[in-house]
Amino acid sequence: MKAFEWVSPASVEEAVSLLKSAPASKDVDEAARPLAGGQDLLTTMKDYLTRPVRVVNLKGIRGLDRVEGDGKKGLRLGALVTLAQVEEHAGIRRDFPGLAEAAHSVATQQIRNLGTVGGNLCQRPRCWYYRLEEAVCIKKGGSECFAATGENKYNAIFGGGPSWIVHPSDLAPMLVALGASVNVSGPDGRRAIPLEKFFTLPSEGSIRRENVLKNDELITEVTVPASPFAARSTYLKFKERESLDFALSSVAAAVELGPDKRVRQARIVLGGVAPVPWRVPKAEEFLKGRALDAESLAGAARLALEGAEPLSQNAYKIPLTQTLVRRALAKAGGVSA
Amino acid sequence: MQQQSPAKKKKKIKVPRVVNGVDTLVEIEVDDDGSVAWGPNDKHALLNHRLPRVDGHVKVSGAAEYTHDRRPPGMLYGRVLRSPHAHARVLKVDASAARGIPGVKAVVASTDDPARKELVVLFAGQPVAAVAAETPEIAEDALRAIRVDYEVLPHLVRAEDSVKEGAPKVFADPKEPNVEPRDKRGDASKVAEALKGADVVVEAEYRTPIIHHSSLETHGNVVDYRGGEEATVYASTQGTFTIPGDAAQELGLKESAVRAVVEHMGGGFGSKFGIGVEGMLACQLSKQAKAPVHLMLTRKDEFLLAGNRSGSWQKFKAGATKDGTLVALHAVQYRLGGLGDGSQAGQPYIYAAANAYREGYSIHTHEDASRAMRAPGHPQASFAVESLMDELAYKLGMDAVEFRKKNLKDAVYHRQLDRGAREIGWGRRNKTPGAGAGPLKRGMGCGIGTWGGGGNDECKVDVTVARDGSVSVAVGTQDLGTGTRTYTRAIVAEELGLQIKDVAERIGDSRLGSANSSGGSTTAASLAPSVKDAAVKARLAVAERLSPLLGGAKPEEITFSNGGVSGGGKTLSWRQACAALPAAGVTGHGVWQTSLAGRGVHGVCFAEVEVDVETGRVRPIKMVHVQDIGLPLNRLAVESQMNGGMIQSLGMALWEGRVMDAKLGLQLNPGFGDYKLPGALEMPELVPLIDDEDTREAVIGVGEPSIIPAVGAVANAVHNACGVRVRELPITPDKILMGLLSERRGA
Numbered sequence A: 001m002k003a004f005e006w007v008s009p010a011s012v013e014e015a016v017s018l019l020k021s022a023p024a025s026k027d028v029d030e031a032a033r034p035l036a037g038g039q040d041l042l043t044t045m046k047d048y049l050t051r052p053v054r055v056v057n058l059k060g061i062r063g064l065d066r067v068e069g070d071g072k073k074g075l076r077l078g079a080l081v082t083l084a085q086v087e088e089h090a091g092i093r094r095d096f097p098g099l100a101e102a103a104h105s106v107a108t109q110q111i112r113n114l115g116t117v118g119g120n121l122c123q124r125p126r127c128w129y130y131r132l133e134e135a136v137c138i139k140k141g142g143s144e145c146f147a148a149t150g151e152n153k154y155n156a157i158f159g160g161g162p163s164w165i166v167h168p169s170d171l172a173p174m175l176v177a178l179g180a181s182v183n184v185s186g187p188d189g190r191r192a193i194p195l196e197k198f199f200t201l202p203s204e205g206s207i208r209r210e211n212v213l214k215n216d217e218l219i220t221e222v223t224v225p226a227s228p229f230a231a232r233s234t235y236l237k238f239k240e241r242e243s244l245d246f247a248l249s250s251v252a253a254a255v256e257l258g259p260d261k262r263v264r265q266a267r268i269v270l271g272g273v274a275p276v277p278w279r280v281p282k283a284e285e286f287l288k289g290r291a292l293d294a295e296s297l298a299g300a301a302r303l304a305l306e307g308a309e310p311l312s313q314n315a316y317k318i319p320l321t322q323t324l325v326r327r328a329l330a331k332a333g334g335v336s337a
Numbered sequence B: 001m002q003q004q005s006p007a008k009k010k011k012k013i014k015v016p017r018v019v020n021g022v023d024t025l026v027e028i029e030v031d032d033d034g035s036v037a038w039g040p041n042d043k044h045a046l047l048n049h050r051l052p053r054v055d056g057h058v059k060v061s062g063a064a065e066y067t068h069d070r071r072p073p074g075m076l077y078g079r080v081l082r083s084p085h086a087h088a089r090v091l092k093v094d095a096s097a098a099r100g101i102p103g104v105k106a107v108v109a110s111t112d113d114p115a116r117k118e119l120v121v122l123f124a125g126q127p128v129a130a131v132a133a134e135t136p137e138i139a140e141d142a143l144r145a146i147r148v149d150y151e152v153l154p155h156l157v158r159a160e161d162s163v164k165e166g167a168p169k170v171f172a173d174p175k176e177p178n179v180e181p182r183d184k185r186g187d188a189s190k191v192a193e194a195l196k197g198a199d200v201v202v203e204a205e206y207r208t209p210i211i212h213h214s215s216l217e218t219h220g221n222v223v224d225y226r227g228g229e230e231a232t233v234y235a236s237t238q239g240t241f242t243i244p245g246d247a248a249q250e251l252g253l254k255e256s257a258v259r260a261v262v263e264h265m266g267g268g269f270g271s272k273f274g275i276g277v278e279g280m281l282a283c284q285l286s287k288q289a290k291a292p293v294h295l296m297l298t299r300k301d302e303f304l305l306a307g308n309r310s311g312s313w314q315k316f317k318a319g320a321t322k323d324g325t326l327v328a329l330h331a332v333q334y335r336l337g338g339l340g341d342g343s344q345a346g347q348p349y350i351y352a353a354a355n356a357y358r359e360g361y362s363i364h365t366h367e368d369a370s371r372a373m374r375a376p377g378h379p380q381a382s383f384a385v386e387s388l389m390d391e392l393a394y395k396l397g398m399d400a401v402e403f404r405k406k407n408l409k410d411a412v413y414h415r416q417l418d419r420g421a422r423e424i425g426w427g428r429r430n431k432t433p434g435a436g437a438g439p440l441k442r443g444m445g446c447g448i449g450t451w452g453g454g455g456n457d458e459c460k461v462d463v464t465v466a467r468d469g470s471v472s473v474a475v476g477t478q479d480l481g482t483g484t485r486t487y488t489r490a491i492v493a494e495e496l497g498l499q500i501k502d503v504a505e506r507i508g509d510s511r512l513g514s515a516n517s518s519g520g521s522t523t524a525a526s527l528a529p530s531v532k533d534a535a536v537k538a539r540l541a542v543a544e545r546l547s548p549l550l551g552g553a554k555p556e557e558i559t560f561s562n563g564g565v566s567g568g569g570k571t572l573s574w575r576q577a578c579a580a581l582p583a584a585g586v587t588g589h590g591v592w593q594t595s596l597a598g599r600g601v602h603g604v605c606f607a608e609v610e611v612d613v614e615t616g617r618v619r620p621i622k623m624v625h626v627q628d629i630g631l632p633l634n635r636l637a638v639e640s641q642m643n644g645g646m647i648q649s650l651g652m653a654l655w656e657g658r659v660m661d662a663k664l665g666l667q668l669n670p671g672f673g674d675y676k677l678p679g680a681l682e683m684p685e686l687v688p689l690i691d692d693e694d695t696r697e698a699v700i701g702v703g704e705p706s707i708i709p710a711v712g713a714v715a716n717a718v719h720n721a722c723g724v725r726v727r728e729l730p731i732t733p734d735k736i737l738m739g740l741l742s743e744r745r746g747a
């Protein structure tokens, strides 16, 4: 890893100003970075993918590691809340079960003990070209996406181009499904950003980044509103290797059922298939007013994958994700798939 | 190969044994030529029992010092600069900036030697320079400060590209073509003729990717040389005695002045012989800095430049008649060993085909050379032929086990197939692949292997009994994690009627008696006989001293058991007995005894898996491996070998494989994130079964045979479960889903 300056602020304001005042860098990947659990940042630094001039340690800031609220008031997660805290929290497990499942699905116990909510949302892509220092693709300032015509079994089937990464976060699809927002602090003060607007497609934002955060901005908190579907939420993740893996594909689902067991509203967000958490409104609409049965589940699954544009090696993600959509909705709705 | 026993004439002798807790003399048969014998396999006090590993505690507690843990005072950290190009000419290496970094103590570059002509790197990862510095971080910085000018040349990392007409050449030497013929056997025209008479014909291609050894400890050495006449090399190696010569050459010392130490090493699986390029660089750095250098490869280095199991690409045309007889088999076998030749057992492997023809080639690519890996060439050959046999059996509508028996002459295979089938519950299997309601389908499959093994005459062992009663056994051999320390002690303890804890072993040091390298499953079969011989000699030497105290009993008739020594109607405790020894104690010098080792084993594996046909997930349920092995020195260790073999083959079947980008010439998964080794959650129930019907009183290695048959067994189980035949490993969900899709389209 490249030598860097280490600073440990005591407040969010100080952290922001340390990010802002860092020496100017030639490349975005050399800009100062905040460090939370370090489970992603350190790996990118060790592989020289990021080479921050300054590392701003957030762990000395008090009060960012609290879980507050519940299913009635809504949930507030400090940016430094660990994934282990989320998966073990009794209130979250009861009122936002999908969120606890999503946290539990991440990596290993050791990584979840250290990895934080803020870091999870801001982690960098896992595309193996991105992770290979020698392969300088567009994401790293090169001129080509090697995955587009190369080994793309793990890449995107939606929203791709000119980079075909999939967003690696497991919390993100679930939090988008639950309608969460992030509170962000920067030199110009604070703002709240709905998570759905936080992530950017390669064709929309800077291709060197996966979200709207500026270099001197921090996530301080994630808020999840109370909703009629949070208690019926679930996260279904399919890993190639169960012991430890990112999602080949995943589905965050939440449903509100009426007394007649018909769907009042549904949220379906796909993970592992697009550069951002991929919400599928057509499938959500389709379910409105329908009972969750084999036919409606299959219909929703079909619509969810409509318009997918697989690359040469990832067409399998279509049937795989269809299955996950069916199974996730069935689980959320308490019926059999 | 066929079971081979040591040749022997027999005679009966009486030896002491504990029967129902009582010391008695039992009659056993031994060789009549005066040579040593183990005696019947079921009559041992310690051997052929379940012996916990003597180094287990230091290993799990972290106290064991591996090569990686060595920190001689004043030590520097070495790092290797790898070529980022798969094929390039090195024009210039400028290390001046690196040398100027404070803390950098030595830099060596491939271009240092003026005698050397131009350097052309032939794979991405090939070392072009190395540095030694006070910390690993400084060493990393120094690597990045070295400027290398390359002229990039066209590369080939795919076999298909390499065989194309007009493809660039892998090697510059015109005598080394991209495709090199290896072997050819049989008559192709006879096979073609016989295929016409077959009732069913299967034409199929099977592929296996390059597999990585993935040893827990990476390759490397700690070279302790500070100038002067002597050096010590701590090595992570499978051959203690392969190190001093290699190191001496680099250091410019006499071979006898270099000592190799291999106290504990973290696995090699065939990839760690000799000092390697990393060891040569460590020596050069140490020599330049006149300080010890710790150069262990990083995990990425390990993937890129430390060897691999060659990939394979095998094309078959085979036919059988209605009664299940394999009448013809035509095989074209490509070994994909990168710059190396690769390895692959010849087809039809263990099967008898009335007419068989094969031709074999090495296809070269710009990838690091393959090395030996646990049963080189066998899992590849076994996977392909076992898949093929399955395809023929299904096409004939014949039971897959019956079909195999029909085409295997050796009765040992028949009994092992029967035992494995019983254990897995073969009768429960899916009769029609893919049948059954619901998305979760169960399936079973089997596979078969064979291995040679055998021992050789290289181990010199000393067993010393001291006057204070302590017993030690010394030999320079290395323990790869296979349990060498444990059986070495056990053999001596059993011979002297003691417990394992009463014996201390010293191994892993080139100053001790010589020993062979651990390759080809030959360690136990070479070492154990020498240990036994030394122990027998030590016993007789002690007995000779005691004869006067035991009523003049003949030394051969003095018995050693239960911590006591008896003869002439008297019994002495071990301590009393040893007190009669001379001040220096007595030592037995053991050499290899042909009568104690055998060779030739079989091995059958059955697997049961569950396939989720809606996601393509394969969940291994159960694996059974049946293995003949002669005398199991330590049943626990043998079972552990078999478990390890099943796990490694499961990895090869379902998850592992190098992935290269053809355009960039780079490996995309040089780490444990994307090179997916199975973890705890992937483990099925593992049932290792020692085939005790093999009553050979001979030691035979079991490391390699246990990795061979399971790959095919798992692949066949997947097919039996879901009806998809995946002919290219690893069998990942994408291949199953796409296979199901194309089947549905076909139907």
Ligand SMILES: Cc1cc2nc3c(=O)[nH]c(=O)nc-3n(C[C@H](O)[C@H](O)[C@H](O)COP(=O)(O)OP(=O)(O)OC[C@H]3O[C@@H](n4cnc5c(N)ncnc54)[C@H](O)[C@@H]3O)c2cc1C
Binding pocket: A033, A034, A035, A036, A037, A038, A039, A040, A041, A042, A043, A058, A079, A083, A105, A106, A107, A108, A111, A114, A115, A116, A117, A118, A119, A120, A121, A122, A123, A124, A168, A169, A170, A171, A213, A217, A218, A219, A220, A245, A246, A247, B673
């Ligand atoms: C082997 C392995 C497996 C993994 N598997 C998974 C998986 O299955 N699913 C998954 O979702 N993730 C996975 N991860 C990724 C990741 O490590 C974790 O998800 C973790 O939550 C990251 O959190 P962290 O606090 O450690 O982040 P850090 O590494 O500290 O930070 C990650 C990034 O976010 C930035 N950052 C951190 N906090 C903030 C903040 N408050 N505001 C703004 N930016 C911030 C950092 O600058 C950095 O760029 C895996 C990681 C490893 C090493």
Ligand code: SF4
Binding pocket: A125, A127, A128, A129, A130, A137, A138, A139, A140, A144, A145, A146, A147, A148, A155, A162, A163, A164, A165
């Ligand atoms: S998908 Fe993105 S990260 Fe991967 S190669 Fe293409 S540009 Fe690079």
